[in-house]
Amino acid sequence: MSECTLSTQVRKISISIQKSDWLYRFKMRRDLQVACVLIVIILIIGFFAPDIAPQNPNITDLEGKNQGPTADHILGTDYLGRDLFSRVICGLQTSLEIALATIVISFIIGVTIGSFSGYQSGWIDNVIGRIIDVFLAFPSVILALALMMLLGSGVLNMIIMLSIVQWASFARLTRGQVLAEKNQEYVLSAKAAALPGWWTMTKHILPNCIMPVIVLATIDIGHAILTIATLSFLGVGIPPAIPEWGSMINSGLPYMRIAPLNVIVPGLAITCVTLLFNITGEGIRDITDPKTDNEGSL
Amino acid sequence: MSSVLQVTNLSKTFGHGDIFRDVSFTLNAGETIGLFGPSGCGKSTLGRCILGLEKLTKGSVLFEGKDIFRLDRKERSCLQAKMQMVFQHPEVSFDPRRRLIYSVTEPLVYHEKGESEYVLHSLLPLIHAVGLHPGILDKYPGQLSGGELQRAMMVRIYSLSPHLLIADEPTSMLDMSVQSQILNLMKEMQKKNSTACIFISHDPEVMQVMCDRIGVMSEGKCEIMNKNNFSEWMQPLLVMDTMEKDH
Amino acid sequence: MHQYIVMRTGYLILTLFIASVFTFCVVNAIPGEPAEVLAKHLFLGLEESAPPELIAEVSARYDLNKPLIEQYSEWIRGILSGNLGNSIIYNKSVGKLLELYLPPTILLTSFAMTFAIITGIALGIASALHQNKTADHLIRFITIFSISMPSFWVAVMLILIFSLWLNLTPVAGYGEPKYIILPLIALGLHSMASIARIMRTSMLDTMEKPFIIFSKAKGLSRKKILFSHAFKNAFLPVLTVIGMSFGSLLAGSVIIETIFTWPGIGALLMKAISARDLVVIESTIMVIVFMFLIVNFVIDILYHVIDPRITYE
């Protein structure tokens, strides 16, 4: 519909100019650029964690346990005398590995099922919609707990479990987007031009509704990192030998008074990484969705 | 001349009520039939049903003697390419993320498996005929006016040289002067290609200019009239004639 | 409207049913014969292997050797007749246990939710009204930071700062108002932040709608525009988020209750999981899912009460 007031008209003009190059908006957003750079740095650190970490994260030293920062251990040591800094860095690797794998898997599954369901409509859509509802009816940590009990701990199991938990939200979002998009006149006009369904789907509908799903994926990386930490804090999920932020906080709890860094540092690490993905996700939404035109940082 | 389109006893039910029932007419090449009615009377749905974009409840649509709902996929696709539709909102009739050049050449690229460069080249005469500057095709739909987009739509549609065109209120969102440009263009193109046309509108004056026969839709029924009957029928509806300025 | 409620109730029951099957399957498919685990846990140390006679005895006593379908139908029949079965480790009926453990959870979650809704909405509106000013930036930073913190860490930090360092509040406990403050904040912070963020976005969206501009042209006062037009319309998306964050609140209660030794069903669930008390695990999960679904059911109805545009089909 052609819109009403002039303010929207003018905005439409400026949007249409900017829509073709959202790069311009990206250039305007300093905070987003910083977040992107930091994410790249974090990915690099995560990838090369064992080489970057100054010490072996699993070497225990019962003489020097629960130490404060020293020259050897810049952030101190934990209750077994392991170097905290090295463990935090290696914990990054664990979290990123699981979170990224989870998001890729659940993105693929969710988008495929959601777009199929939304495009088909009819009883197939109804059944799939119900299934999605059931998955979303479980608070995610509860579902994760139940599944972890079923699967047992381990990195691979964690990935499987988190994918089962998260695919549904991707499927629901994609389905809603496709449902809204497929009644747009340009889709009808593609149908009227006798273009087949797969053509319309891959060339028109998906490219037009994928951006919110990508935003969700970015934000969900942060979400996955939180869930991983929560589960391993509860003692399920990651075997104790692997350095992981959640279990580090858990094991630091009894010594909180004498060695507070053991609970503070891993928590800060979780928060910062999640924060980065959240900022990036919302930033991508702002620059790609012309409706939210909220300039400014964060 | 044989009829291009034969519609028999078309009915559509949705939810509790009929949207329309027992609509029948035939349409010859080069002829224009109008569908007139207030908004929400089901005239757009009827157009979409004829095109096969929506399912029918009852009745049959024969396009060039063939029932499109009874054909296999390949034949149906060939046949459907010969019947095209223009929509009410030109600004959302094109994929907003693609340059116009892509949308305009797309049907030919798919159906004739041509290179888009080559297709564009073959479309140049058509682009000039609708009064568009080819350079404009390099832009995105959001950057163009409704009139320009509706012209581009004519290129996209006539690239498939259709035998039937369904125009669903093609100018109701446009300004008066642009409306006259587009409608004249449509008439001209229709004459050149002797396309049959179903013209859907709520404006009786436009109706009279564009159509040979007019179907008036009300309460689910569609009554086909010729031009004279229609002008008699709509006499009380005309604004300027019934109300003098001084009341 | 009535028709809609009936239909929605039907959906609720259907979802509950599927969820119960799902829960039952997952819980009962946990590796290791439940009888063996139980026998170890009840009668032996965990390291020893259980003699077959003992396993058989345990199986017989807790009906564990019947086929799964039969066990399931018995469980469901029990639930419908009000008998949730017996906890193995507590030696009590699950109904009794829930009676004991549910009120603290309801207390905590409802307090946390109220805190989240009120502060969330207030912060969201304040942020929207001061768009792109210092207050807005500050609120946005605080909220996005809150969303990024894991709630268990918030709890740990609160204990560290307020209980251990500043000695202002007790570490853990139950029964007096002072015990609820820290768990309340730890639990509600995440929801508060997401409500504030959606409230801000929705408010800004609504403020640009033509009917707000028209209200301005009508000559209505700013206060009137804000509260009788903008807020009501902006609140609808917030309602959906409130429903969803109730889920994360319930899930969060499992962790928060464990940390603060709050005697609620979250803590009960964690204990049951470590002891493999299947009946309790199933029941608590179902209770949590049920609470979540009921809240969303109410929100759905509320949505329809506020928004007359939605038709009931």
Add this chain to the structure above:
Amino acid sequence: MNTVLEVMDLNVTFPTRAGAIRASQQVSFRMQKGEISVLIGETGSGKSVIGLAVLHLLPEAAIISGKINYNGREILSMSEKEFSRFRGRDISLVPQNPSGSLDPLMRCGKQISESLEIRGISNLKQSTEVENILSNLQFSDPKLTAASFPHELSGGMRQRVTTGIALASEPKLLVSDEPTKGLDYSSRKTSMKMFLHLKHIRKDTHLLITHDLDLARMIGDTIHVLYSGEIIESGPVDEIFSDPHHPYTEGLIAALPRNGMKAMPGMCPGLIDLPSGCYFYSRCPYQCEQGKTIHPAIIPVNGRRSVRCHRFSR
């Protein structure tokens, strides 16, 4: 003379990344009490901008110069706070897009009585007053309409409800922005009837902004034709329709279906890069020599009319 509104040299520009959009240039006109002035123009002619400027509703980014006098007071330079006393009480707006302009969650009657409240009408009298207004607006069942939510009404009915809201505050100046846009033929007709009826019973001072020639002809007293942000012709309604001076006005009238639907060639120039000569030059059937380079000024013709065309400048 009893001048209610006087707009002098109004310029409105919107800066964008692609360049400045000159939405309105050197617009001047005046309105007498009880007069219905019509600003007629097509999309992009800048007609809505003028209405919004009168009501102080332009977006903050707009660069505005010129003067708007309302009853002898300059209102354009007033602060938001000062002006808010005029809004709704003295000047009120019938908005474009009635569907979006009604609060979807509030019953129509309540939305009208909000305007009554501003006038200080007590709660008791409000409901009868609302029904009164609605029956004046050609509603057959005012009670039912007052109790309906906006989504339960048709587009035409919503349009009339928004008009009711604007009238409820008894404004001294009514600004209506494209009241018939997007309506189908029969609701447009009812709206026209309603405006005609209102004209006879109320004698409002009314600034009507529209692209609808029929509406303008039926209820207007004076017409100002806008093209690319400028007034190109103004004068009394009858004279303009019977003897249009400017070729664009001529073209507009000829483009009506009942006049043969003759199309003008070309399109309006974009508001960002306007040509240096006459803005209409490329589409003009006369194409006089000066038009290529010199921008015509608006000149009076026969006292009551004026036109911006080189053909009349000698």
